[in-house]
Amino acid sequence: MMLQHLLKRRLVTICSVRSGRRNVVTNTDIAERDAIRGFQDIPGPSGIYQWPYIGLRLQLKPFTQFKITRLDQLMMHYKHRYGPICKVRMGKRWMVFLFEPSVIETAFRNEGRYPQRPTIMLLEHYFKGQSCPSVSILQGKEWFEMRRPAQRTLKKPQTLAKFIPKLSEVADDFVDKFKENNVMENLPLPCLEYSTEGSGTLCFGLRLGCIRNKVGGKEAAILEHVRGFFGILGESMYSVPWYLLYETPSYRRFVEHITFMTRTAGEHLQRAKLELRNKTTDTDDANLMMDMINTPGMTTEMISKNLVDLFIAGLDSTAMALTFLFYQLARSPDKQEKLFEEIRDQVPASGPILEDALLRLPYLKACLKESFRLVFPVSIGSTRVLQKDTQLLGYNIPKGVSHSNNE
Ligand code: HEM
Structure with a gap:
């Protein structure tokens, strides 16, 4: 040969x-x-590590030193061991991990008008057969149509500005709570409380009480459901999907968590519609729910599903982004000081943060970007399913295989 x-x-x-x-x-x-070499030639974990469903599980604790919560370390291990490209069995499918920016760019430039995102099997199973499923499992035109209404608001900085005063109150609560003890134990948790509170404010215009009123009551319950939901969702990606065969206890709990969040969104929506009818609230109220109510052609079911998606999508990602930002700043006190000075000079000591103040914080933006560069808060990065056979780094990768960027 x-x-x-x-x-x-x-x-x-x-x-x-x-x-x-x-x-x-x-x-x-x-x-x-x-x-040009074939897919089978791409380096990656071999032998039993290629078995469907359990292959990836066997590469995590207790079988190896890699914790399920530190997938970034497993990715780095792949990068050092296999080089700029490696293939890994994720569930029953194959995923190709790319570690070189120019190759990542080529892969992303290949996607068409409707990028195909790999779906999470647990969500696929849960939403299967529902008339108006979550955006997370839709593809193509259906995905585009479902995503569009919220996208209109979220992608424009001008329209986002109206949310700032209310979100700034949430940030004040977060800081006040920190000031009480001057220390934050188990940082991801208070960050999740903050992101859940912020998401409730953004989506429904409501304070959920996640930062302050943690004991008893519905507000505390939502946080429990959020944590339960993410715990089971994360675990499902590295486990055998027994729930496909019978209703496992963990699947039952997952359904309870998502049902609670869907019901809560539905209740808020009904309440807002009633208040609008009774003219006790304003259509200008700054939240995504009101934006969608004002969007022609959106059914109640579409609004409700969209709100649940948006509410959930921003929780873990924002909490992790903040956690890593604080961690990086704690490791570099001189940068922390510089950022503090910028904020002190540009943001008024009291009252809400105004939009123009946010535009005068270039160092804050740089810190966030640098933190993303050092550890991206969504460990698996952005993933796509290749919609046609593609050559990357001299390997022919067939259509249908997913790729993930993780420089
Ligand atoms: C710093 C915080 C955040 C980070 C790091 C983050 C990260 C990500 C990433 C990596 C993706 C996948 C993008 C892709 O594959 O092209 C994504 C998608 C998405 N995020 Fe975020 N996100 C954050 C905050 C938020 C917030 C606050 C919301 C909601 C208000 C949100 C809603 C969404 C939605 C709806 C999607 C797309 C889902 C889809 O179309 O399949 N994210 N995010």
């Missing part, structure tokens, strides 16, 4: 006629063509 390759590389230049034009096929072309 090796000899064949060498011989081909030594071939003299061949001339060929294609489409009426005379094209020259050089030695380099031939060498490049022959150098």
